[in-house]
Amino acid sequence: MLSSLLEIYSFQFMQYALAVGMLGGGLLAFLGIFVHLRRIVFLGAAMPQVIGLGIALAVFFALPPLGGAVFGGAAGILILSMLSGQRRISNEGWIGLAYAAGGSFSVVLIALSPAPDATVLRFFTGDVLGTGLYDLYYTLAVTISVGLIFFWFWSRFVMCGFDPSMAMALGIKVKFWDALLFFCLAISLSVIMNTAGGMLAFSMLIGPPAAALLLFRDFKKIIITAILTGSLAAFVGLTLSFTHDLPGGPAMASSALLTVPLLYLVQKLIAAFTSLIKKFTD
């Protein structure tokens, strides 16, 4: 088995895809913990659509897609934060509008775009096997930057999410830290989406952290489990895509989502086994 794996990953394109998938999977799984705990999963779903619109705009105007992705992510967060708190339409309503607008306008722009279909579609369905060295550099740079920011200011992010009023009373600038969280989220999604597609990005953002939150009630364990599960799902998905001739992005996305029922089952089995042992020993 090891020799088969070594053979699969002897190809350079597979090495790049694995590195980007595992880094991106771990990064998004980590950020996804905040997406779940702050109950902003719908925002996580809307962001790839808005970023997709940025990519479509960039393709339409023959500009670099990564620039479009970053622009789409940053502009989306900025506009949504300006509109939040508006009393006549709820925040969910604005996010829903962003989701719908991002999805539909990007398809229209793609239809009008002079770029070849396959090039454009790569950004939406994901072609992780097409990643190159620069994609790896971008993903690595974003992962290190976001990791350092959270390592340095961990308690600020938790305090602002858990109870903003108390955080403000402590003199913490809640709006700034919230903006930084959303910016990290937007940049991370932009880079991963540009490399591996929206479906993979959203699945990594939601699946592995959900599995970790189901298993544990301790932050350290949740973080470690989410990152490991995200990275491992990328590895498993990519390997299966090679051995079974499946599309890389969707295979990795499916692996990320399958971690939820799988880890839930493991948790239930462990609980049943523990109670059985306890019953016999009592």
Place this chain on the structure above:
Amino acid sequence: MSIIEFNSVTLGYANKTVLEDVNLKVEPGELFGLVGPNGSGKTTLLKAMLGQLKPWSGSVNWKTTSSRWGYVPQREQVDPIWPVTVQKLLRMTVRSTQTAWIFSKEKPEIVEQVIEMTGLKKFSNQTLETLSGGELQRVLLARALVVEPDILLLDEPTAAMDLVAAAHFLDLIVKLHEIWEITVVLVSHDLSALADRTDRIGILRCGNLYSGPTDSMLTSKNLSDVYGRSLKVEKTTDKTVIYPD
């Protein structure tokens, strides 16, 4: 010098004025109660005290900008989905007042002292979703105390607590106020509880604030005017009871 001073302050949201021409001085070391019917602007006034709401006109002055604030919200504002134990939450709160996470200190002795004082020792390793409403409210108080506050602001902390738990909680506040000499601003609907525990009271009515010593403010006439129905104030040797007539 007053610890917080409001000078002719007008407060509101969007196009709606909530409070007008508010003049208030909260003195160091006093226990100040704030009452008023629903929607009278109690939380708005607290937000202005915390500096979270800027006045439309007038000025809010604080004794020093470096004063530490402890804020105890209504427990519904806190989401128990967050996977933290009581002790970790308190340690994290201490660290979040410092600059960078990796250079910050947890000050375990303060955390232990506060856990002991608020009667949370047996819950210290439990996560928040396992706690009852009263226990969660005590955790929120403990969290406000671990930052060693100069001023403690409590927004209806005993709302939805049973009678005994509410009395215990308020007695704990009074004890902390006396031992730690913390200035306390306490918002509550429980007029009887405030009558016996506060030095001064502020009553919010029709967008205005009226304040003075508790005895002279909590009279049948004042309260009947504020709440729009007859309220009786009866004093026994050690208790004041306020109830609808």
